[in-house]
Amino acid sequence: MPTAIAVTSADLVLPPTDPQTPPAAVLPAPDTRPLDATLADVRRLLDQHGHLVVVCPDSVPPATARRLHSVRSLLESDRIAIVRTGLPPLGTAVLVRQLRQLSVCDFSPGVLAAAARLLAHYVYAGAVLGSVARLDHVPVGLTSHVKGWLPGAHFAVLAGPAPQLVRIGSGGTGSSGGSRSSGGSDALTGPEFTTDLVLARGQLATDWPTTVLAPGWRVRAVQEAALPESSPGWWGTGKLVEFAAYLPDLPVLHQLVSSVRRETCHWCRMELIGDRCGFCGAPLAGAAEPAATPG
Template identity: 65%
Template sequence: MPTAIAVTSADLVLPAPDRHTPAAAVLPPPEQVDLECSLAHTAGLLERHGHLVVVVPPWLAPAAARRLRTVRAILESDRIALLDIDLPPLGTALLVRQLRQLSVFDFSPGVLASAARLLSHYIYAGALLGSVAKLDRVPVGLKAHAKSWSPSAQFAVLANPAPHLVKLGGPGAGHGAHGGGGLPPGPEFATHLTFARGQLASDWVASELAPAWRVQGVMENPLPADSPAWWATPKLVEFAAAIPDPALLHQLVASVRREECRWCGFELIGDRCGFCAAPLTAPPPGQQGQHGAAAADPYSRSRS
């Protein structure tokens, strides 16, 4: 059985794009099940799958995060990876689906867990917002704050891979890391776009953003329950574009140099172990020539 991918809420599980993609396990929060049930559920997943990779969003309630750590400690299991990937809710759901797609390949559990950070850099996650007055996830200038009080104001906001904010429907200026007006900068590789509607009546994502980003497909899904809080307004349409092809995802992950975690022994890619979170330490002086590029760029690809 492939490594199990788990989430902390059912709305982070998007429909499988094909019959080969496994479902994700949903770990119920403490208010729904007691500790004994959580232990039994997790132990059963480990027995069936061998290893468990849990995507833990930063907005998760502290009690739920403590439950996950408690279960791992009581089971004394080094086969549970808790991944703290900071993406908006819909982007998180897309990352979870990509991990589910990759779980059927022959990647070791350590490579699969550490691949999450790599894949997150290729997810373009944002939202169309009716207000940015309370938004603190992306830099918002004073002019955008002032214009946000207009009843007809709309803003296109990109949170990942780099922050970008554009006021739509008028002479707005771009704010954030890249600046400039128009649309948020899109991916330069093939993607599918997923969007979810909140309390904002707009077809802008499907009719304008999708063609401008030249996506290969568009799909609508229900809005995750935590999206209004993440974006600080219920007046939104959340969107995320990501690589949909499992073969391309496999090629991307397989092309990255693999290392061995010096703490727990798992394979990893990048600069941090997915299971114990230990950083990749610098190689001994005699090996600097061989691994120096990997230290400078944690996702440098092997040229062999």
């Protein structure tokens, strides 16, 4: 039975890319479902699947994160991994779908949970925004903040793997927006591997992701999805088109995860990849610790 993948809201569940991709469980916010009901839901998932990996965005309300930790504590279960991610909503949904794809493979629950950090580096998540005046999750220069108040200003922003921002002018021309330039003034540095692109349209009327971004990044295919409910809050405006480029093929994802050396967590004995256990959060034994601050 594959490891269960869960999310904190239904808008983080994208349609499957193939019939083998299992669904994701949704653990609603504390104000929409009582604690006893959530405990019963999680206990049922553990009985059916053995282990549970919950993808929890860093931007969720503190009460939602507390609920997840309370459930794990009350069930006294070491079979629940709470994986945090700083990706924007659509990028998080892409990551969740990739974990769903990998859950049917021959990976242990520990490797699957730890793979979330690895895969996040291969998701190019961004948006075209009508304003960056209230954008808090991506570094924005003062000039861009000022220009963000101007009528008709459009910005292309990349939140990860590395933050970038460019201003898009009329007719597809642009000028550097402040955080980082990518060579061309109206270009975002894209992946050097084959990707698909998923986009979700908000209240901004622009075809820039399909007419400029996709050809520039040599995207193989473009799909559209519903805009996650949390996207306007994350990006600071409802005038946006969110996008995410990602590795779409399961064999490639499988090879990527398989190529990383596997270790055993010295604390909970779960298998892991990378430098931190996805279940207990313990760092890899022998990993370099930050130097102590004098005084």
